[in-house]
Amino acid sequence: NLIERGNGRTLWRQTSGGFLMANDVALGAQHDATRQLDERSIELRRLVVRALDGGARGHIGSSMSLIEIMRVLYDDILRYRADAPDWEGRDRCILSKGHGCIAQYVMLAEKGFFPLAALDTFCRRDSILGGHPEAGKVPGVEASTGALGHGLPIGVGRAMGLRIKNNNARVFVITGDGEINEGSVWEAALSASKHGLANLTWLVDYNKVQSAGPTDEILPLEPLADKLRAFGFAVAEVDGHDIAALRRVLRSVPLDRERPTGIICHTVKGKGIAFAENDAAWHHKSSINKELVGQLYGALETR
Amino acid sequence: NLIERGNGRTLWRQTSGGFLMANDVALGAQHDATRQLDERSIELRRLVVRALDGGARGHIGSSMSLIEIMRVLYDDILRYRADAPDWEGRDRCILSKGHGCIAQYVMLAEKGFFPLAALDTFCRRDSILGGHPEAGKVPGVEASTGALGHGLPIGVGRAMGLRIKNNNARVFVITGDGEINEGSVWEAALSASKHGLANLTWLVDYNKVQSAGPTDEILPLEPLADKLRAFGFAVAEVDGHDIAALRRVLRSVPLDRERPTGIICHTVKGKGIAFAENDAAWHHKSSINKELVGQLYGALETR
Amino acid sequence: MRPACVDKVFELARRDERVTYIGSDLDPPIVKRMKSEMPGRAWMEGVSEQHVVGMAAGLAMEGFIPFVHTIATFITRRCYEQVAVDLCLHNLPVRLIGNGGGLVYAPLGPTHLAIEDIAIMRALPNMTVVSVCDADEMKRFMDQTLDWPGPIYIRLAKGYDPIVSRAELGFKIGKAIVMREAAGGKKRVLLVTTGVTTTRALEAAEALEADGIETTLLHMHTVKPLDTAALVEHAGSCDLVVTVEEHTIVGGLGSAVLDALVEHLSGAMPPVKRLGIPDDFAHKYGNQDQLMELYGIHPQGIADSVRDGLRRRAA
Amino acid sequence: MRPACVDKVFELARRDERVTYIGSDLDPPIVKRMKSEMPGRAWMEGVSEQHVVGMAAGLAMEGFIPFVHTIATFITRRCYEQVAVDLCLHNLPVRLIGNGGGLVYAPLGPTHLAIEDIAIMRALPNMTVVSVCDADEMKRFMDQTLDWPGPIYIRLAKGYDPIVSRAELGFKIGKAIVMREAAGGKKRVLLVTTGVTTTRALEAAEALEADGIETTLLHMHTVKPLDTAALVEHAGSCDLVVTVEEHTIVGGLGSAVLDALVEHLSGAMPPVKRLGIPDDFAHKYGNQDQLMELYGIHPQGIADSVRDGLRRRAA
Ligand SMILES: Cc1ncc(C[n+]2csc(CCOP(=O)(O)OP(=O)(O)O)c2C)c(N)n1
Numbered sequence A, B: 001n002l003i004e005r006g007n008g009r010t011l012w013r014q015t016s017g018g019f020l021m022a023n024d025v026a027l028g029a030q031h032d033a034t035r036q037l038d039e040r041s042i043e044l045r046r047l048v049v050r051a052l053d054g055g056a057r058g059h060i061g062s063s064m065s066l067i068e069i070m071r072v073l074y075d076d077i078l079r080y081r082a083d084a085p086d087w088e089g090r091d092r093c094i095l096s097k098g099h100g101c102i103a104q105y106v107m108l109a110e111k112g113f114f115p116l117a118a119l120d121t122f123c124r125r126d127s128i129l130g131g132h133p134e135a136g137k138v139p140g141v142e143a144s145t146g147a148l149g150h151g152l153p154i155g156v157g158r159a160m161g162l163r164i165k166n167n168n169a170r171v172f173v174i175t176g177d178g179e180i181n182e183g184s185v186w187e188a189a190l191s192a193s194k195h196g197l198a199n200l201t202w203l204v205d206y207n208k209v210q211s212a213g214p215t216d217e218i219l220p221l222e223p224l225a226d227k228l229r230a231f232g233f234a235v236a237e238v239d240g241h242d243i244a245a246l247r248r249v250l251r252s253v254p255l256d257r258e259r260p261t262g263i264i265c266h267t268v269k270g271k272g273i274a275f276a277e278n279d280a281a282w283h284h285k286s287s288i289n290k291e292l293v294g295q296l297y298g299a300l301e302t303r
Numbered sequence C, D: 001m002r003p004a005c006v007d008k009v010f011e012l013a014r015r016d017e018r019v020t021y022i023g024s025d026l027d028p029p030i031v032k033r034m035k036s037e038m039p040g041r042a043w044m045e046g047v048s049e050q051h052v053v054g055m056a057a058g059l060a061m062e063g064f065i066p067f068v069h070t071i072a073t074f075i076t077r078r079c080y081e082q083v084a085v086d087l088c089l090h091n092l093p094v095r096l097i098g099n100g101g102g103l104v105y106a107p108l109g110p111t112h113l114a115i116e117d118i119a120i121m122r123a124l125p126n127m128t129v130v131s132v133c134d135a136d137e138m139k140r141f142m143d144q145t146l147d148w149p150g151p152i153y154i155r156l157a158k159g160y161d162p163i164v165s166r167a168e169l170g171f172k173i174g175k176a177i178v179m180r181e182a183a184g185g186k187k188r189v190l191l192v193t194t195g196v197t198t199t200r201a202l203e204a205a206e207a208l209e210a211d212g213i214e215t216t217l218l219h220m221h222t223v224k225p226l227d228t229a230a231l232v233e234h235a236g237s238c239d240l241v242v243t244v245e246e247h248t249i250v251g252g253l254g255s256a257v258l259d260a261l262v263e264h265l266s267g268a269m270p271p272v273k274r275l276g277i278p279d280d281f282a283h284k285y286g287n288q289d290q291l292m293e294l295y296g297i298h299p300q301g302i303a304d305s306v307r308d309g310l311r312r313r314a315a
């Protein structure tokens, strides 16, 4: 069913599964705040708190908004071998918003890339798990990120390389929303589109908050779907905390056989920690004491 | 009259004056190749050749595609005082595609910012006129450009500064099309839109050719108007060699009182030199001998 | 040092209406102050360092003095061409405030460490590079930024560093400060330091004094332009010169010192040891102090290097 | 040198299927060759240096050896953070071919001159910096790029420069080449050069020989890693060391030489003069030779500096 938008300019198509598909047109999927997180989502968040506790610091809001995206990727979508992280047939998953790495560390540990106990060493001198993820140090991490705006160019290169090798593995790049203020992202988007990289999927963790405040105040991104589309991506929008919807949209990738896919995931920064949700003040804490750790665990219990 | 486009997605509005206005929607104005250049346009191009001759080198195609844009700006639109280039009330005109500088040098010389004879010194050791324009050296040049993608960020800063000073001068930034491959341009576009800089106008010299070939091959930009619009600009498209149409659209700036204006000028690289038109091989020549100079003058006579 | 710096921007803005402030998605508390204390002249821009530097250039062209504030490694690496062309080539009075110079962001890994910022900023004509040692000195320095003509790169340390600077020694951009002077002992060592390595080296000097080793400590808060006169004056009569920086040993303070000494003391060069970060990315996380220790630029490491240098000299 | 370099990329690509080529809107004739000679493994990308370096990193992560080719100042300045993080931190075998190093683009003004490219590339861990002196040497060098592990910055000169390199002297990345050796005269000078200053310095050496001044010329095609052993060996016995580079005197070859000499010849340092581009943007246009003359890094200027250095030494 095609629905015309207010200004008569864009049309969107509501699918059965709670996300919006758009080969050419789409807008509007928002996060449904009334849906409850399930036990697995809560447990993964507990592991995030475990790492925050281990490092006594970390990007709280940035990691929490990513959980369902990473969970669905590692549970249902990505091909990989935890015991052979460099397996040539693996899908390449690049967390471009490297500061959200705890969410990825948690999934990698859970899947057996390294022991869960490593989470306790987060950010410590001799840890493999730094405040940003480093390839070569952390099994399963494809690129050392942390400087924003690097993942999509690298993803384009990898997707081109896979194409040359006739390797049908896919590349997934996850950026933040503030991150895509960076021009390098748009440079890469133009190139991905030029090369028709259907093996490349760009997910935006659209939590509407960047480091210093709401994106609407710091640097508004709307109309975001129009931007991706104008830069040559086939676009879908999805509630980034809705497991079923994420599964469905990610299983339908590529959305178009001749274009790269862009998936705008509507999320909540700090999701699951009521007092931290939607608040830039919880983007990062350089000091997390036991009391706060307790509050974080406590907040998860009330969900 | 609203005309629907092939795919039913975008609409455009044809105005009486040969350009396309679009507060929200526009596409399609193309250059009309059958229209003749008038004598003034030919004479300005002769001055370009004079500089090319003086320097025995230069960006031929890049300068020729700019002539009508620069001519209308300096003849009809910009406020300035040739004898007081730093006059606080002047409009700020930033040639971001600095490699097209001969087109600006010609206009500045013609308007008396410096003697026409300076054109003969182009690129020479002690000249004020280098292969890219330098502020502080060339009266009337607002910023030293040549590295692509710098003009729009600088223009945003100037427009913000003018706003603080309650100075109603306007800022015009002219970029190439290949130039806007640079991410810095899109970073600035987001910011210009955030700040609602109605005193800023961005003109794209959309000649469809960059340094190494056609933009469609090197890095396709379509749908270009959609890109500008999605980045928050009020957009118009115009035949960039049609004096009357350029005048009309530039006189109607700002197109929107709360948004920056983007004007996509459909042009022909090398315009006026039949053998050089639309051909990346004539983007730049590092050696121009007298014979070629003769051919360039000759080509202008046949228009 | 960071609050002192930002406070000063607001104070200067109250005094001088040319002052403007641009953040790049950095510090939420600042946003609020900006809006109340300098409305219309302060902005929190996005994560777009290239644009932000160009925008600052545009403001400076219109007569303003913009202070641009973000993380040190991003304001130097990510927009290097904009710094070179928009700021240095135009020689505009833009001030770049780089948060977390050196190893401050140790737990965040190598993408966040600013280890070659001084090297690449010094390589640019017209750039001034300043790295003060504490919050008090920051205030004295900031007062002088209004009248300094070209661009300045301001390297911030971690913040809440101990105060070792002394008001009575004054402050002038480009003028080194003698923080302690060797008494007329037998073994005379010149320590040349910048930023918080000054603090570390002062501690080392105390320990050395207990061993009878006399040190002069020249605090080079301004790495560019370098105070060659002060350097040559103190180095000439020394048995050993040791430079200490929280920065790669390639192209930073140590190299600047060598360039100057070789030019002016040709033939009569004292031995020079350059301490700093080896030419490598950090392989450890932890904290700033742990990495400084790893690299031997903590008080103990500095003292040991001095002793070792003197031993070699004697041998 | 530019055609020699690009030809070699195509030749290597024929030999080794890991080789890929990325242009950044540069050279139309290359586009055609790319398409015919290495279809599917060569691309002409747009004017987007940041992306192009990231893309090359991605290709290298997939096992390829990408050669990225664009103008020297843009491939070093504009994407500096990508070079630092994507290439050097990951230590990937990407080769950056920088067109028009130094003053080649003199008529195009300071935005196009690469005057601090060596300084900023050297400041990065894992980076190799190579600046050969002519097209023949370029070929010998390029043959070795297949097996070199990390990133390489390749600084190109103008092209069609006279051939002065000699096949019999060999070529090894990181190994300096003695282009001429001082006979046992009284006044012995060591010239240390890179890129086409080698050619200029050879001419200067001839002129000096006529005056009875014996020079050894050490061609440092590889500025990083520096061949410290060769340098120390030849410098130790000299009356004067003169470094010559088409590059700012801040942080380039001259500084690298000082760093090494001070470390290894501490106490027994010969006087060193560093010739290069002063710490300033170009104020003139014209051509490369005119600017080299202006800065005294043409044969006559080099010879004069040597004579002057020896005079001071004697005084
Ligand atoms: C190039 C660069 N500039 C600045 C930063 C500092 N920084 C880290 S996170 C962040 C905000 C990112 O916001 P967003 O992408 O929205 O992330 P999220 O909301 O998911 O945390 C910034 C500015 C950085 N890491 N890299």
Ligand SMILES: Cc1ncc(C[n+]2csc(CCOP(=O)(O)OP(=O)(O)O)c2C)c(N)n1
Pocket: B061, B062, B063, B065, B097, B099, B100, B146, B147, B148, B149, B175, B176, B177, B178, B179, B180, B205, B207, B209, B210, B211, B212, B269, B283, D024, D025, D026, D047, D071, D074, D078
């Ligand atoms: C940052 C940067 N990268 C590369 C170049 C080299 N360059 C000069 S002109 C040009 C092509 C520009 O194409 P376009 O913007 O379409 O200009 P026009 O067609 O008007 O000449 C390139 C790549 C440059 N000047 N600056």
Ligand SMILES: [Mg+2]
Pocket: A176, A177, A178, A205, A206, A207, A208, A209, A210, A269
């Ligand atoms: Mg966000």
Ligand SMILES: [Mg+2]
Pocket: B176, B177, B178, B205, B206, B207, B208, B209, B210, B269
């Ligand atoms: Mg063009």
